[in-house]
Amino acid sequence: MTGHAPLTSADADLQDFPFMPLHVARLRDSDLAAEAHPEACWYAVLLWSASWHQVPAGSLPAGEAVLARLCGLGRDVKTFRRHRDDAMRGWIECSDGRLYHPVVAEQVNSAWSEKLAYRDRKAKRAASGSAGGEAKWNADPSGLSRSQRLSIAREKGRHTKQDWLLMIEACGTICARCGDGGPLVKDHILPIYKGGSDGIENLQPLCPTCNSSKGPEDTDHRPNGWEDRYERLRECLANGKRTPSKMPDEIEGERLPKGTGRGKGTGSYSDADASGGAAAVGAEVIPIIPAGAPPSPPVDPAKVMFDSGIALLGAAAVPERKARSMLGKWLRDHGPETVIVALGNAQREGAVDPVSFIERCFRNGPQSRPARQSRNGFLDAIIDEERAARA
Numbered sequence: 001m002t003g004h005a006p007l008t009s010a011d012a013d014l015q016d017f018p019f020m021p022l023h024v025a026r027l028r029d030s031d032l033a034a035e036a037h038p039e040a041c042w043y044a045v046l047l048w049s050a051s052w053h054q055v056p057a058g059s060l061p062a063g064e065a066v067l068a069r070l071c072g073l074g075r076d077v078k079t080f081r082r083h084r085d086d087a088m089r090g091w092i093e094c095s096d097g098r099l100y101h102p103v104v105a106e107q108v109n110s111a112w113s114e115k116l117a118y119r120d121r122k123a124k125r126a127a128s129g130s131a132g133g134e135a136k137w138n139a140d141p142s143g144l145s146r147s148q149r150l151s152i153a154r155e156k157g158r159h160t161k162q163d164w165l166l167m168i169e170a171c172g173t174i175c176a177r178c179g180d181g182g183p184l185v186k187d188h189i190l191p192i193y194k195g196g197s198d199g200i201e202n203l204q205p206l207c208p209t210c211n212s213s214k215g216p217e218d219t220d221h222r223p224n225g226w227e228d229r230y231e232r233l234r235e236c237l238a239n240g241k242r243t244p245s246k247m248p249d250e251i252e253g254e255r256l257p258k259g260t261g262r263g264k265g266t267g268s269y270s271d272a273d274a275s276g277g278a279a280a281v282g283a284e285v286i287p288i289i290p291a292g293a294p295p296s297p298p299v300d301p302a303k304v305m306f307d308s309g310i311a312l313l314g315a316a317a318v319p320e321r322k323a324r325s326m327l328g329k330w331l332r333d334h335g336p337e338t339v340i341v342a343l344g345n346a347q348r349e350g351a352v353d354p355v356s357f358i359e360r361c362f363r364n365g366p367q368s369r370p371a372r373q374s375r376n377g378f379l380d381a382i383i384d385e386e387r388a389a390r391a
């Protein structure tokens with residue numbers, strides 16, 4: 001042990017930070033890179049990476065056997081010893097008995113203070129959120145239940161799940177208010193207790209925090225140009241996509257007549273899920289076909305899902321048989337649209353392990369994405385798949 005105080009805070013925990021900044025010029029011009037054996041350099045990088053996710057972040061345990069393991073050497077302490085001096089350049093033992101590297105510590109301290117500041121902001125936002133929620137509650141003088149208010153709102157306008165998915169895409173698949181890429185919920189811009197409609201023109205995607213903190217305000221946070229994107233997406237779907245799935249007979253031809261394309265129509269289609277959340281359910285995809293459009297062969301979303309799933313999983317060395325059974329299970333549990341979205345995400349993200357990536361998508365909710373995506377990604381993917389299937 002030495003007299004050095006540890007270089008990072010004892011509670012610094014960056015285990016949820018997958019990225020560690022690497023000062024490329026520093027590494028490139030370092031003595032380590034110039035002098036050490038490439039194998040030692042590799043161990044050095046692995047040790048920096050390992051320390052990023054230790055607690056305290058930026059520290060390493062001092063034991064040789066553990067360090068060898070963190071270098072990816074398993075029990076091969078002998079090899080570790082051979083490269084130890086180079087691999088461990090710059091690490092110093094501190095008074096807590098752990099090893100610290102000044103450069104890594106600098107990065108940790110900056111990330112850790114950002115994380116604390118973020119926590120602080122989030123706590124403040126949540127506090128104002130519950131205040132907003134109360135304001136919302138108090139602002140409703142009608143005494144009606146939520147379902148009563150919702151049926152009044154639906155008399156003013158309705159939307160389908162497809163409308164809602166298009167709106168999410170048109171708004172960039174992020175919270176329209178704060179830009180968060182996590183799960184998104186439906187927000188009635190003019191709250192329904194203030195007379196707002198349940199039509200798509202009155203809906204915006206918000207993260208749960210923004211939704212609960214918005215209070216009685218009625219600000220439209222949707223990005224500029226969302227109407228154009230929405231229309232374009234709708235046309236894409238109309239041209240590239242139709243489903244033969246179970247449509248109730250009585251609404252045939254009634255849904256989305258020209259001019260009421262944004263859910264303002266009075267079609268009797270009942271949206272079973274007005275609460276937001278699980279949005280993608282294959283059987284409820286509404287065929288958006290303008291009256292008189294030429295017929296084209298129907299496309300089965302389950303087939304699209306299987307075809308793209310087998311291709312994606314096959315590329316990750318999952319045998320077709322296994323891929324089929326997994327896809328079948330996902331199909332039963334989540335419906336084809338959700339699976340297609342998750343497959344698209346896995347493909348775009350270049351997921352090394354698509355199976356766990358996709359299962360994580362399911363756990364995190366249908367609209368969740370690990371990072372911000374380019375616009376219209378999954379719709380493009382669906383349309384491409386279907387074009388290919390029809391060719």
Ligand SMILES: [Zn+2]
Pocket residue numbers: 175176177178179180206207208209210211
């Ligand atoms: Zn938000």
